[in-house]
Amino acid sequence: MSGLLRWADRATLAVLVLDAVLLAVLELFFLPSYLGSVQFPVTVAVAVVTNPVLVALAARFSTGGLAAAAPLVAWFATVFVLGTLGPGGDMLLPAEDWRSYLLIGGGTLPAAAMLGIVRGRRSYPG
Template sequence: MTTRDRLFLAVLLVDSMVLAVLELLYLPLRFDGWLLPDLNGFPLPVSALVAALTLPLLVHLSGRLSTRTSVAAAPLLVWLLCIGVFGLMGPGGDLVLTEDWRALLLLAGGALPAAYMLGGSRG
């Protein structure tokens, strides 16, 4: 890998970390009438959709840099690590990762399409 490729991979990994943190922060978004229209507090897990669209793209771009699987899987692994660390050990000991179906949807929506893209790029 050239220096330019390593720099691009570093940018992809930082992007994966920033996306994980933002997806965690927007996971509890609800239709509560304050920011969004009032629908009796119905949850809006838009962060799972963002994860399902962006993480496979990051895996695909990193897979084009090298033939090694570890390079292609690096954004997915960084994203999972950040979700675990920041979601379970948030600032001040707060639990940022909600304990309901939205957390599972975020994990499945991010990890499954990215793993599928990883398998497709390695196959």
């Protein structure tokens, strides 16, 4: 039974990493959204909410502390690679656009804070 649970936990962790990659792709594609004539990067709010949730869920299904960081690492790698080396040579994450910095900060900082929280809980049980 223990082997089955371990396999199910690994499969769940893989699904969470896949979710992080898919969310990064969608957030990049919809980053230049407008609400009327105003720039409105709603995908930053999606990243701020979903990335910490993915990290917290990954911590539940992993025994090692570093496995909890897998969704965050996958999200950041996808944003970096796809954002700078986009499809057809297009740059989806231009350096001169404030929305690029907002997406990177909004996606990584709350998730990194959540990673610290879940790793801290494992260090100090009680």
